[in-house]
């Protein structure tokens with residue numbers, strides 16, 4: 001396969017320094033993400049997943065090492081090429097859903113791409129809620145709204161930090177299917193951080209497993225279940241086998257370090 | 260580089276306090292007093308007030324209390340209606356004038372300082388001590404000194420009122436700006452927002468409920484200072500009338516001035532409550 005490399009991570013380390021201690025949140029991380037690839041990052045809490053994602057977003061420079069997007073060195077956020085989705089939906093509560101989706105356009109002083117926004121709202125099942133305030137939407141609707149907001153900018157890369165972490169299991173499955181539907185349609189490059197190993201396997205082409213303190217890439221698992229994937233995939237023996245082996249890795253790295 | 264100053268403060272979003280965390284001087288509870296809703300509740304509250312006032316009237320009649328000890332509600336109300344243009348309008352206008360002048364100056368400086376401290380976080384350790392001193396010291400205490408410097412006109416009172424309102428506006432606004440969810444700021448930055456855009460589109464609206472509370476509490480402090488300062492000296496305003504009528508033992512007139520001052524205070528409270536509901540109703 002000849003695919004372009006979208007994201008190239010070279011020897012990235014991030015050290016947090018405070019008066020009392022130094023934390024090596026990410027250490028010597030090197031990997032690449034291909035164009036249109038769906039990568040999930042899993043690992044124990046505090047192993048540096050968020051830190052890694054923020055390094056990839058340009059919001060948060062690495063202490064050492066480099067990140068290249070399409071061969072270009074990343075030094076600051078790239079609003080037109082990278083979209084971020086956070087754990088909280090981060091919709092501004094004083095703006096309606098539509099006004100929230102319009103916010104990035106206003107910041108960039110660009111006209112709103114009505115066609116794309118309409119299409120995304122349709123796919124997200126948010127038609128008819130454009131004028132609702134976030135306080136009037138359910139958790140799942142808010143998350144879909146924030147994904148629509150990011151996708152409406154038509155970025156090449158979508159970075160997602162546990163976007164469905166706060167949702168119940170059923171809504172979460174629904175959101176996973178929604179995300180796959182959107183991804184299969186748009187073929188964005190996605191880096192998706194999650195606590196849930198089964199969510200990672202269900203979504204990803206490849207799963208990056210991280211081990212904590214210092215946060216390193218400990219293993220890469222190729223997931224080649226055919227697409228489109230069905231929700232029952234999670235009950236197949238092969239799925240469970242992968243789940244178990246990743247789980248052992250994550251658990252092992254946790255206790256192995258004596259933390 | 261713009262990204263450098265972000266380096267180590269952004270990922271700490273887990274600790275960013277929501278709007279419920281307490282600030283250094285938290286006087287926000289006044290904004291969340293429950294109000295009567297609906298015709299029935301409002302009518303019953305009014306009915307109780309009428310009963311209380313009537314009861315007071317009869318107790319004063321039955322106990323043969325002299326007017327110089329405690330004026331009857333009816334005599335106060337009568338004085339309010341008959342003497343308003345001659346006795347109360349001018350001092351009311353004077354108090355209103357100094358109050359608003361002080362409020363405008365104080366809140367403008369307070370709000371600007373809050374913005375400054377937010378954009379340059381290092382500065383707040385230098386400014387906070389003075390703000391704390393100003394908030395905790397009754398500004399009326401400055402009046403004798405200010406009068407020596409600026410005479411008996413409006414100036415000393417406007418200064419005292421500014422000093423009473425400004426720090427309140429500043430503390431509440433700065434707290435509001437600072438509490439802005441770090442992830443929301445990061446969101447703005449990920450879309451390439453400038454510092455000014457972040458302020459206008461995210462920080463300011465986010466802080467608005469706190470700013471309004473700052474204005475409300477600041478205004479109440481301001482009124483306190485205005486009336487108190489007038490009582491100290493200068494021969495102007497409602498505070499001066501309080502001293503004047505009580506020294507002549509004209510207690511009905513004294514009561515009338517008191518009612519006007521109280522109405523003013525409640526007016527301030529109601530106004531900002533209304534503004535809060537209109538512009539910051541998402542924050543509940």
Ligand SMILES: Nc1ncnc2c1ncn2[C@@H]1O[C@H](COP(=O)(O)OP(=O)(O)OP(=O)(O)O)[C@@H](O)[C@H]1O
Pocket residue numbers: 016017018023024025043044045046047048049050051052195267268269270271
């Ligand atoms: N601003 C910061 N200052 C100091 N240390 C930090 C900071 N942010 C994160 N850390 C530390 O870096 C390590 C990695 O944190 P990070 O948030 O990247 O983990 P994570 O894998 O995203 O965890 P979780 O799954 O719980 O979200 C942790 O040990 C954390 O304590």
Ligand SMILES: [Mg+2]
Pocket residue numbers: 049050051161
């Ligand atoms: Mg995290």
